[in-house]
Amino acid sequence: MPTSQLTFRSATGTDVPGLVALIESAYRGDTSRGGWTTEADLLEGQRTDPDGVAAVVANESGRLLIAERDGELIACCQLEHRGDHAYFGMFAVRPTLQGGGLGKVIIAEAERTARDAWGATEMRMTVIRQREELIAWYERRGYRRTGELTPFPYGDERFGIPQRDDLEFELLVKPLGG
DSSP, rough: OOOOGGEEEEEEGGGHHHHHHHHHHHHSSSTTTTSSOOOOEEEOOSSOOOOHHHHHOTTTTEEEEEEETTTTEEEEEEEEEETTTEEEEEEEEEEGTTTHHHHHHHHHHHHHHHHHHOOEEEEEEEEEEEEEHHHHHHHHTOOEEEEEEOOTTOGGGGGGGEESSSEEHHHHHHOOOO
């Protein structure tokens, strides 16, 4: 897919319903199995909800970056300015478009935005450590595993219903060159 057809912008409140649908489709349920980023074998239930997405959109120290092609929402990611670094999360690409290089373009734009808008020198993210294929994808983009683990929020169904009892998040980091 030619990247010249992509446009990027910050999300607004009117984007929330479409963003929730995109994020859910990339991570949960049968639709997510059309791509390779599904968490459906690890988690059931919701990945996010309108209130959670609206909070990210309204956060003054961040933005929810949207990628559109011909006016159609096809990908998004959260960026949050946290001092000398930026946090990257809520990354979703429409399942039918996964595997074609779009994710690489989105993450590169997120890194550029964090560096240029905030002077961030590092990007950080947390990934479920059992998602080895996804972590390997991030490693190929220059992220490194830190071994720093945080527990999954068991009992909080806003983050999904775990299908196993050993889920943890691992911190991944990447220096952002100037």
